Amino acid sequence: AQTVTQSQPEMSVQEAETVTLSCTYDTSESDYYLFWYKQPPSRQMILVIRQEAYKQQNATENRFSVNFQKAAKSFSLKISDSQLGDAAMYFCVRAGNMLTFGGGTRLMVKP
Amino acid sequence: EAEVAQSPRYKITEKSQAVAFWCDPISGHATLYWYRQILGQGPELLVQFQDESVVDDSQLPKDRFSAERLKGVDSTLKIQPAELGDSAMYLCASSSSWGRNEQFFGPGTRLTVL
Numbered sequence: 001a002q003t004v005t006q007s008q009p010e011m012s013v014q015e016a017e018t019v020t021l022s023c024t025y026d027t028s029e030s031d032y033y034l035f036w037y038k039q040p041p042s043r044q045m046i047l048v049i050r051q052e053a054y055k056q057q058n059a060t061e062n063r064f065s066v067n068f069q070k071a072a073k074s075f076s077l078k079i080s081d082s083q084l085g086d087a088a089m090y091f092c093v094r095a096g097n098m099l100t101f102g103g104g105t106r107l108m109v110k111p
Numbered sequence: 112e113a114e115v116a117q118s119p120r121y122k123i124t125e126k127s128q129a130v131a132f133w134c135d136p137i138s139g140h141a142t143l144y145w146y147r148q149i150l151g152q153g154p155e156l157l158v159q160f161q162d163e164s165v166v167d168d169s170q171l172p173k174d175r176f177s178a179e180r181l182k183g184v185d186s187t188l189k190i191q192p193a194e195l196g197d198s199a200m201y202l203c204a205s206s207s208s209w210g211r212n213e214q215f216f217g218p219g220t221r222l223t224v225l
Contacts, residue, residue: 095211
């Protein structure tokens with residue numbers, strides 16, 4: 001089975017600080033895509049950031065950036081200047097021949 | 112702003128009954144996904160459509176679950192008969208194409224089986 005593992009069930013960060021969420025995945029494919037999705041409490045899932053596996057450059061979107069280590073099959077998400085609205089479940093997703101979600105990390109932001 | 116619509120938002124049923132969920136994707140989106148999300152876990156892909164064709168239903172329990180997208184637009188997911196273990200959030204998502212593109216999620220249908 002091609003799995004996606006998020007080893008941190010819960011994380012906590014102080015407002016305005018930086019936090020990194022971890023993700024590792026298993027794949028035998030060379031062409032695939034990686035995503036981080038955010039699911040706020042009682043709200044719809046939305047895309048945070050996307051990374052094409054063939055690109056070496058790490059994706060960034062405003063306060064969100066990734067550290068993509070293809071050889072290590074690692075795809076961590078860094079959130080800078082954390083805000084209260086960042087509190088949510090975060091899911092790492094691998095999309096290749098199969099589409100697989102990780103188990104999620106619950107991020108709490110302390111004021 | 113275009114959104115993925117799902118109904119009903121909540122469904123309570125007794126085991127052995129039949130239930131059906133409906134999803135209307137964003138207009139023009141060829142790819143439609145149904146997921147099951149158990150509380151506290153990540154979504155599990157049940158079925159993926161490309162237009163009206165099923166491209167992946169490997170995780171769909173076919174003895175009791177069925178899904179269709181007859182005209183390649185809206186879709187229905189059915190469970191018959193429902194079991195206690197089917198209690199979960201059922202999410203629908205759509206995207207303009209498979210794989211690389213962003214998925215847009217609906218609000219989900221929360222199913223409780225008594």
